Amino acid sequence: MPKPTNKKELLAESKKIFDKLFELIDSYPKAELEKEFPKGTLNRNVRDVLAHLHEWHLMFLGWHKVGMKGEKPDMPAKGYTWQTMPDLNLEIWKKYQPTSLTSAKTKLKKSYAKVIQVIEQHSDKELFTKKKYKWTGSTSLGAYLIANSSSHYVWGIKIIKRGLKGN
Secondary structure, three states: OOOOOOHHHHHHHHHHHHHHHHHHHHOOOHHHHOOOOOOOOOOOOHHHHHHHHHHHHHHHHHHHHHHOOOOOOOOOOOOOOHHHHHHHHHHHHHHOOOOOHHHHHHHHHHHHHHHHHHHHHOOHHHHHOOOOOHHHOOOOHHHHHHHOOHHHHHHHHHHHHHHHHOO
16 A cells, blocks of 8 residues: 555554554454464564554654754664664563553553644644654655554554464
């Protein structure tokens, strides 16, 4: 599917795939959702995937807040580079181990709503003009939002389907 190129498409695509993610989750009994995935992935169950998506929402929201003040955010996170993302993702996984599936769902829905608010507060031009904001570098704010919403939800759906299929 083509990537969104305007605000309306970005909102629709984010909502459609987010809803698809929860339709998938809701199609399984709770006991199935809490089973461990087969070995081979960092995210070992549905909770891990949802917590991962939530934390990336939070990171984006932090980048946006700092970047819109004209400052340079720590991207992807303080002490990490895009090349050390596997280490960052491992830290995210560790952070959320005490979290329940129910809590991960709630957290993700709340952070999703905040990401949608960010999209809604920007115009098409603000979202999709490359180099509009210094903090987004050579790309657009919309590209960051796509990566942290619809594209990331597609990843989550694939991981969950693969993990639950292996059970």
